[in-house]
Amino acid sequence: MTLNPTRPPRHPNGVLDVSTTPAALQPTAPRSDWWSPEVGAGLLSAVLGVGAVLLFGALGWPGGPYDCAEHGTCFCEAPRAGWIRQPVNTWTNLAPIALALVVGARGAWWKKERARRGQPSRALDLLGLLFPATLAFQGWGSMFFHASLKGWGHAIDALSMFAIAGLLAGTNLLRLGLVTPQKLIGGWIGVMALGLLVGLSSSDAVSALVFALFLTILGTEVRAASRGLTVDSRFFRLGLGFHVTGIAVWFLSLVEGQPLCAPDSWLQGHGLWHLTAGLAIAGFTEHAQRNVDQARRG
Numbered sequence: 001m002t003l004n005p006t007r008p009p010r011h012p013n014g015v016l017d018v019s020t021t022p023a024a025l026q027p028t029a030p031r032s033d034w035w036s037p038e039v040g041a042g043l044l045s046a047v048l049g050v051g052a053v054l055l056f057g058a059l060g061w062p063g064g065p066y067d068c069a070e071h072g073t074c075f076c077e078a079p080r081a082g083w084i085r086q087p088v089n090t091w092t093n094l095a096p097i098a099l100a101l102v103v104g105a106r107g108a109w110w111k112k113e114r115a116r117r118g119q120p121s122r123a124l125d126l127l128g129l130l131f132p133a134t135l136a137f138q139g140w141g142s143m144f145f146h147a148s149l150k151g152w153g154h155a156i157d158a159l160s161m162f163a164i165a166g167l168l169a170g171t172n173l174l175r176l177g178l179v180t181p182q183k184l185i186g187g188w189i190g191v192m193a194l195g196l197l198v199g200l201s202s203s204d205a206v207s208a209l210v211f212a213l214f215l216t217i218l219g220t221e222v223r224a225a226s227r228g229l230t231v232d233s234r235f236f237r238l239g240l241g242f243h244v245t246g247i248a249v250w251f252l253s254l255v256e257g258q259p260l261c262a263p264d265s266w267l268q269g270h271g272l273w274h275l276t277a278g279l280a281i282a283g284f285t286e287h288a289q290r291n292v293d294q295a296r297r298g
């Protein structure tokens with residue numbers, strides 16, 4: 001039988017025969033897959049991470065305290081007795097963890113879309129697994145700090161921020177053709193090691209270095225757009241909007257005396273920052289996958 005490219009074959013009952021239709025002619029885009037390895041990667045990261053937080057909480061959080069006064073702030077919420085020292089600032093990190101599952105479902109969708117187009121890519125499949133796992137890490141990494149208020153908890157929080165920002169910056173370098181997938185992974189591991197070292201030794205430098213990574217993402221994004229590699233920037237602009245809003249909330253809730261800081265309240269501005277940060281990263285990862293794929297189409 002020969003395929004007529006303008007008339008996809010049909011079963012005798014009139015239903016479109018997708019099994020024998022060329023991929024490009026298949027009428028429907030793939031559906032998001034909530035039971036995929038990508039969602040599983042986010043879920044596994046979340047279960048292991050939150051499980052570790054609860055385990056160390058049950059053990060009484062060994063190790064030296066994080067000196068909030070010396071470092072300027074512990075993000076407003078008054079410490080409480082028990083396993084979870086800052087409950088609002090801790091549990092609001094379930095937002096990025098939930099968003100990691102959405103990011104996983106989107107990663108599964110993009111993988112199917114690549115297969116449908118006949119452009120499979122093991123490197124992009126790997127990114128589809130790393131994005132949800134790392135966004136979940138952003139959530140439980142922050143839980144380690146806010147639940148424990150320990151110095152080493154702060155280092156894990158720093159590591160998680162370096163992990164997600166480093167992965168996004170590396171993905172942009174990949175889009176620009178400046179690194180291979182192997183170098184992306186090697187550089188990403190290096191950035192995370194740096195994040196852990198800085199978090200353990202000089203916690204005051206964490207915010208500045210994470211901001212530098214953010215500027216790298218922004219700069220490489222502008223470069224990609226100027227080279228015509230950005231076909232669709234909607235999700236980047238959406239993520240940027242959440243991020244800028246989140247930074248404003250972060251500053252306005254930083255210490256007592258700021259308008260959004262009420263230490264004993266169950267409404268914490270810093271908790272809102274956790275939500276906006278998760279939404280921003282979800283937007284940036286969708287943008288990255290959308291445009292890595294779209295750049296390969298041309």
Ligand SMILES: [Zn+2]
Binds near residue numbers: 075089142146270
């Ligand atoms: Zn936080």
